[in-house]
Amino acid sequence: MPAPTALLRAPEEVAEEETPMIDAPEDNDILLEIAPPEEIEAHSEATPTTNTNTTNTTDTPMQESPTENTEPRPQFSPAKDTTLAHRIETRKVPVPPHRFSPLKQTWSKIYTPLVEHLKLQCRMNIKNRTVELRTSKHTTDTGALQKGEDFVKAFTLGFDIDDAIALLRLDDLYIETFEIKDVKTLNGDHLSRAIGRIAGKDGKTKFAIENASKTRVVLADSKIHILGGFKNIHIARESIVSLILGAPPGKVYHNLRTVSARMKERF
Missing domain, CATH: 3.30.1370.10 (K Homology domain, type 1)
Incomplete structure (x- = not known):
């Protein structure tokens, strides 16, 4: 039975249809042709370069992942001014005998800055001849007791009341x-x-x-x-x-x- 002519090809026809091998040119035969800049710009505009490795974030907006806790944030009221003197302390300033009479005469000028400015509790102990100072819940300055003691001590040493008050105002x-x-x-x-x-x-x-x-x-x-x-x-x-x-x-x-x-x- 003769072979069908449609399925058989001659070896010469197959060799003609295959792509022929191209020999690489030698170094002396290579010629570089540089196109003018106008054609390069036109070519770059016609065929934009795309990078397959990077994703384009400008086209599609980022979608936030849904959070597990969607409750609103709590709103706290501002902190209040709290007293810094957490415990009650007491100081006793002894008064010399020659300064006890001036202390009685100017007592109204002495206890006013102690109570109003430093928020301290003070009293004059006539029996023991001392001035007693104590912090309270209204005292806000931790160094108020030391300042009050220095103020009273300066007066007992002989300084004028106006000069002693400067110890409370200046550090x-x-x-x-x-x-x-x-x-x-x-x-x-x-x-x-x-x-x-x-x-x-x-x-x-x-x-x-x-x-x-x-x-x-x-x-x-x-x-x-x-x-x-x-x-x-x-x-x-x-x-x-x-x-x-x-x-x-x-x-x-x-x-x-x-x-x-x-x-x-x-x-």
Whole structure:
């Protein structure tokens, strides 16, 4: 039986239909043809490049995944001012005998800033001759008790009530106390003359030291109390020490003028 002619092909016909192999050109035969920039731009606009690795996020908006808890957020009211003094503390300030009468006379000016400004409870114990301070539930400042004690103590040392109130209003004020014997051992008339040199005639030297150094000085027998800032106390103490050691007042005045001029230049 003869083979069907539709299914059989000659080997020559099959070889013609297959794609012929193309030999790679040698290096000398390669020619680079660069197209003009107008054709490159036209070609790039006609066939935009697509990146299969990256997803286009501008076409389709992001869809948020549904949250498990869809309840609204809770709304809390603002916190209230709570008292910082959690426990009640008490301080007792002893009053010297020579300052108890001035304390009675100016008691209305003393307890007013303690109660209204510091929110403390205070009372004057006549039997024990002390001023008792105590915190309460209305006290908001943790350092109110210490400030109140410093204020009352400054008054008992001999400072004026207006100068003592400055301790409550300002944070950088301090009180320094020292004796004349701490500088130089003096007895009898020598100690009296040293106190006289510090005070001066009618207190002029003491006032000059206070005005130049912006401090307050109290002479209580052989003890000296200075109220002011840290640097100001240092200036006043140096002047008083010079007077105790025997420096003439004129030299001390000259040094105070120089120091006060420098302080004015700084400010």
